[in-house]
Amino acid sequence: METTSARALAALVGDLASDRPPRYAALAGRIRRLVADGRVPLGTRLPAERELATALALSRATVTAAYTRLREDGWATARQGAGTFAALPAGPHRGAWVPGPPDDGAVDLAHAAPAAPASVPAALAAALEELPRFLGSHGYHPAGLPDLRARVAARYTARGLPTAPEQVLVTNGALHGVSIGFAGLLGRGRRVLVEQPSYPNALQAARALGARVLPVALDPDEPAAWLDAAERALSAVRPAAAYLMPDFQNPTGVLLDASGRERLARALRRTGTPAVVDETFAELGLDTAAPAPLAAFGAGHLSVGTLSKVAWGGLRVGWVRAEADVVRRLTSVAVRTSMSGPVVEQLAACALLDGLDESLTALREQLRERRAVLTGELRQRLPEWRVPEPAGGLVLWCGLPSPRSRAVVAAAERLGLRLAAGPLFGTGHALDDRLRLPYTQPPDVLRRAVGLLARADAEATGAPPPADADEPQPVV
The missing domain is CATH 3.40.640.10 (Type I PLP-dependent aspartate aminotransferase-like (Major domain))
Structure with missing residues (x-):
């Protein structure tokens, strides 16, 4: 049975000051996203309420209310005498890894989902x-x-x-x-x-x-x-x-x-x-x-x-x-x-x-352009990363210099960039040295996203932020 410490979970949750009140709902939302994208694996025992409250500098009542919300919504289960464990909601969407709200201000590079064409x-x-x-x-x-x-x-x-x-x-x-x-x-x-x-x-x-x-x-x-x-x-x-x-x-x-x-x-x-x-x-x-x-x-x-x-x-x-x-x-x-x-x-x-053959011709040309933009920006701003260029599909499977995918994803979310950590795509704890990046967004969004990604990678490694990266835009 895996357990996450209060200190580790607090680092993943981050600062809740920019989230909308009430604070317990913001905390529940952060933990829910961590479970949904695999940074907190299913079945993981969550920290005791008092320990997490201390680590986050919150009241115990706030953490208790957040855990209650998670259990009510199906994102956690409680076992008497054993603690609270990360779970996924039951029903037809059990296990669903789903996009966040499209209008929450974040740049979504977690999901390969093109906008509708004409x-x-x-x-x-x-x-x-x-x-x-x-x-x-x-x-x-x-x-x-x-x-x-x-x-x-x-x-x-x-x-x-x-x-x-x-x-x-x-x-x-x-x-x-x-x-x-x-x-x-x-x-x-x-x-x-x-x-x-x-x-x-x-x-x-x-x-x-x-x-x-x-x-x-x-x-x-x-x-x-x-x-x-x-x-x-x-x-x-x-x-x-x-x-x-x-x-x-x-x-x-x-x-x-x-x-x-x-x-x-x-x-x-x-x-x-x-x-x-x-x-x-x-x-x-x-x-x-x-x-x-x-x-x-x-x-x-x-x-x-x-x-x-x-x-x-x-x-x-x-x-x-x-x-x-x-x-x-x-x-x-x-x-x-x-x-x-x-x-x-x-x-x-x-x-x-x-009319699919005709529309596919236009879509493929658009994707070639966006693939070129994303690979070019990544190779320029993150030269230590391994950036392949697949012959088709919608995503790049990038190699990181060290296992830090989860840390990069956590830092990026604080900057308003939504990503999916490498371990989400596998079993166990493998693939933390990988990051999947779709090239479905318009070129200007991709350029801004890579700027934010460069800042997130610097934060994850403790390096100075790149001077030419975009200023962070926290999600509000």
């Missing part, structure tokens, strides 16, 4: 024109609108994986699709092989089912070594499922080529391990296109896609592509928590898919 309002307008022909029915389509399923199937076919509409289940985004796939394959005590690092919310979705995560280290400098390790792990453990991102992997940016996909598919077939393949970044190749989906190299795998990164996350439209009988089973799983997706958003998704 094609989104146009698609919604087109959807409203189409809506009247659906209003005469009950409006429930548990597996998704037939028109949308047909368009998704056609896109898979064009990408090299022949697909019929009945092989598509429409979901409320990619995470919903991953969670449904896990629900159909995993259970308490069953193992799921994952890349290390990986997508935090998918790891939490597996853990919420009681599954045991089997991490296999993925080094972006030696991606071939991952295949060797994955083959050994599959043969030794024969996990119930695998969760994989072969397309510009999040967060490393690694792209698995066609020969690697063939080899991986053979290894999965030998052990009878179905894969839930997260294809969120599959169509975001900036320097090279991704090969055909992994399921084209071996049957039995679930392909999960979404419009969140190629259009807009606010639409909440994704899908799972699998064999027709699997889709029928997964539909019965999906309706337990969501009878059907919204009709208007699915109609908008149809319009977006009709």
